Amino acid sequence: MSRKSANPQPGKATKLRKEGNELYAQAQFELAAIRFKKASSLDETDPLPLRSLSSAQFEAGKYSECVDTIKLALRLETDIEKIETLKVRRVKCLFYQRKWDRLAEQLRADGLESKAVEIAEASEQYLNSSNKLGWKEVIELPRTRPFGGVREYFSHGHDQPVGAYSEAELLKTKKNGAIDLSILYGGIGDGRHFVQQLNDLASYLNEKESQNLDDNGIDKLDFVLQDIKQHTIARVLMILRTLNDMATIQNAESQTEEGRLELEEMEAMASYIHTCELMPPWIYDRMRKLMKTLLADSKIVDGETTFGIPWLRVSEATASLVKRVFRLWLMDTKGVVKEYDAKKVYEVECLEEERFEDDYLDGDQVRLAELEQFRFTRVLYPPMGVLKEKEPELYVLLAQARGEAQLSRRKKLDLKRYVMENWRTNVTIIQEAESYSWSKGNRIGAMLARGLHPGMDTQEVWEAANKAYKKLYIERQRNAPKAGLIEIMQTWFSLAARALGKTGLEISVRLEVGEITQQMDNYLLTERRFDSIYLSNIPDYTGGHLSTTIYALPLLRQSNSGAYVQSNILFNTSFFPNGLSETISEYMCLPTHEIAKNLLGLSFQKRKEVMEKYARQDPRDPYSMWTCLTTPHRWEHQEKNPFILPNKTWFLRWLAQIFLKVIAPVNRDYFLEEFRTLLHIEQPTTLYTFLRLCIYLINVRGIPSHWISVFLDQIIRTGKLPAAVFAPDSAPLSRHKAIDPYWGNDHEVELHQYQIFDVRPCMPELLCLVTIFLNVLPVSLLTTRLLPSVSSLRRCTLEAETYAPILGPWMQVLGLVLLNPRYVHWAQLYREEWLRDQLVNGKQKQAGDVVAENIILISNFKWTHVKTVVGFAGVPHRGGVAEWIMAIEDWERVKREGWKLGMIRTDCWKFMGNEHSCEEVKVEKMFKDDI
DSSP states (O other): OOOOOSSOOHHHHHHHHHHHHHHHHTTOHHHHHHHHHHHHHHOTTOSHHHHHHHHHHHHTTOHHHHHHHHHHHHHHOOOHHHHHHHHHHHHHHHHHTTOHHHHHHHHHHHTOTTTSHHHHHHHHHHHTOOOOOOHHHHHTSOOBOOOSSOOOOOOSOOSOOOOSSOHHHHHHHHTTSOOEEEEEESSOTTSHHHHHHHHHHHHHHHHHHHTTOGGGOOEEEEEEEEESOHHHHHHHHHHHHHHHHHHHHHTSSSOOHHHHHHHHHHHHHHHHHHHOSEEOHHHHHHHHHHHHHHHHTOOOBTTEEOTTOTTEEEEHHHHHHHHHHHHHHHOTTSHHHHHSOHHHHHHHOOOOOOOOOTTTTTTOHHHHHHHHHHHHHOOOOOOHHHHHHHOHHHHHHHHHHTTOSSOOHHHHHHHHHHHHHHOEEOGGGOOOHHHHTTTTSOOTTOSOOOOOOHHHHHHHHHHTOOHHHHHHHHHHHHHOTTOOTHHHHHHHHHHHHTTTTOTTEEEEEEEEESOHHHHHHHHHTSSOOBSEEEEETTHHHHTHHHHIIIIIGGGBOTTOTTOEEEEOOOSSGGGOTTTHHHHHHHHHOOSOHHHHHHHHOOOBOOOHHHHHHHHTOOTTOHHHHHGGGGSOEEEEOGGGSOOOOOOHHHHHHHHHHHHHHHHSOOOOOTTSSGGGTTOOOOOOBOHHHHHHHHHIIIIIIOOOHHHHHHHHHHHHHHSEEEEEOOOOOSSSOOTTTSOOTTOOTTOOOTTOOEEEEEOGGGHHHHHHHHHHHTTTSOOOOTTGGGSOOGGGEEEEEEEEEEEOSSOOTTOOOEEEEEEOTTTSOGGGGGSTTHHHHHHHTOTTOOSSSHHHHTEEEEOSOEEEEEEEEEOGGGOEEEEEEEEEEEEHHHHHHHHHTTOEEEEEETTTTEEOSOOEEGGGOEEEESSOTTO
16 A cells, blocks of 8 residues: 655644654653654655654554554665664564564564564563463452451341332333343342342332333343352341242232231241341241251252252352351350350340431331330330230230330330240351450450341331332231331331242342452353442442452443442541542542543442532531442443543552552551541552552553553562652542642652662562463563462461450451561561551661561461460450462572561551461462463
8 A cells, every 4th residue: 555645745744743742752642643643644755753653652552553553664764773663663562462473473574583582582481381370260369458357247237228220210121121130239238138129129010010011021130149258148048038938929829828827927037037136936946947948958950059949049169158057057056056045135235226216117106115115125026917826925915015105114024034035046147156256255245246226127128118018018007007017027028029920020149158359250251241239338348449440340231321330438438538539549549530530430320319418518527528428329330431541650650659558558547536446447458459450450441551561570570669659658548649640741749759669578479479360461571580480389378366455357457477587576566667667668667678688578368267365464366377379489488597477467567476487387389280
């Protein structure tokens, strides 16, 4: 194809090229490329604009376009040095495109083997690599700093149940055709949102029938219910089986009186399991029978089981964990399940001091009276329809009590005495034994003792009620005008069951036990995508907006413009007095939400209930700023926000700041103010998070891969991070100290002075992770020869301990340190922040290489809490097992030199355990030889 111009305009071309050079100097590569391309079209005999264009295209990551431009430039270029420069650039393009075979051919064809030695050697390393690791191995790695103890089983929710799609939204969707929705509930908890969704589906089915919308095809809703605790999933499974059995009776052509009573018992059982800490003995017996039935119906077929529910699927791994929980709960004559009886509930549980006013349940004084007596007796009145036969003595007591505005103290005592002697503990709310031994070794009441308050549940269900619920409740009240509070929950479950087994609606549910970001990764490797993902406040513990962005947003169904990830901030909202912008700076090191939108694609739907909160914000009133964060935000698919290429210089400084934040969490005083005791901003991200961010930036957003490749090469080659940046020094990070990657090269900020950070203590961990990530990390490294081989990776385990008078089991502040005692003394680790200062050039930074060469920090490891014993002065000694990865070369060196190791906490960067020797560590190969 001829490029000869019919009307050359060298003057205009020169002007455009000059403009392009100025833009290039400002790192505005895409704009510069437009000028260079226009200049080349005005004077097609001059190779200079094409050379400049290829350079701009390369820097913008347009590697294929750059190769095409170089091909044109080489036809015109006559200068030998410039020809070689173009050919080297073409080789670099192929290198960063990871086209190893073609790269080798091009090197030979251009005779550049001696001119591009490093590229040639690196490409050869990639071509001949025996590393077969991939996403499977990457996904299995721990991804956040470990929790200090057993993760608490949240048996009870505390928010209003809200379905992902309301009746109105479902009807609107139906008018455009058959509904096909996929919904992921992360951290399902007590299942309230899913049950409410079934309520909304039942209401939708009624309305759909009245509007004659049945001809639009079969509706399909596919759910995944996930939680990290198998206890939660076991409890939800019991409710699902109960709903399924209720639906079978409801859908029967004719109902007998026996069937009606059976249905009422099942409704009551679901309500007591969900809502109460104590339950009638006949409910308890029925619950035990249900668990035994589920165990009997757990046969595995093709790696899955249904537990007797036709619309349910449970993997073998999850089923195994759930069955273990059922067996624990059925062993109510042993261990913590035995100790946690009705009498003990009265002794140790702290009932929440929630007060309900006269407008409770729209002014229902009878229900309010029942709630008031509950504070003393812990009795939620069972349904009278079955009570006369099941518990005649209690029937008499309640017959006298019902309807009384104020129960006498004698009657309260009679009720309490009866319950203590006859009622049973709802075993499904009992924590693992390790949870109860967290504090000082005694099981009962040691950890977060608190009672369940049915007043909260009933109020929340009442406020979430749809048209179908209210209609059904009124109908049931006509038949049982003195029904108690339990009727509110029974109606809720009854309506939920009515959505099941209906013609024209296919519901499928999958239960999963596991860490939510890991579960999302598993789905990311398949074609499965979701229309909505519920995370609640899980991001409080996984890295905030950053974890939501890199793990959840790519999992949204792109074809659904309304797809969303829902989350809110609950655990530490008061620490963000400046609202949303402060959460962006803390979790993403970016100064504003708009910048996060342009760079990372993070934006939320402008729903009425959210925008009304923002409209009432007043910067002078911190409460008005941070309360907006508690309102659920629905984050959109990142593709709705076109990527804008940042300034390369400031982007790399921002990336450096993220890197420093990950390896060196800031000092955080959790106990600064009394009302915020034990509330804090988690900084759980690790180098794993950093590498996942790199993948997201390149694969999803379009950052040029060589920008990040060069960044990583520099660190891998030297163990140093040279950057004009400062390490984050507060939590939350001030937005005035966060970096805007879209600043120009001429932007000056006093805080960002050039310095060299010595990150060698983190290198053993980083190198191991890069080796495992190598085949999924979309970068091309010149330093692969410096990485440990897969066969050299070792799994190391150590029985260690943590000493801390105050350390919540949910706190993610643990770190593992190895040091050479000949050069670094343990006493230095008792100095607050001394260790962190070595990484971030803090005030206690020691000159020279002694410290950096003789310390290794591990952040990405597993910690399993085993037991707690009381040590000196009553300080708890919490024993556990640490498990991490090291290359055999590094391990043999530290063992040979007699290094010591132990646990630290990264909220203050102080040592918190015993010194351990390398001889105590068990070492085994990380991967099989054939990987």
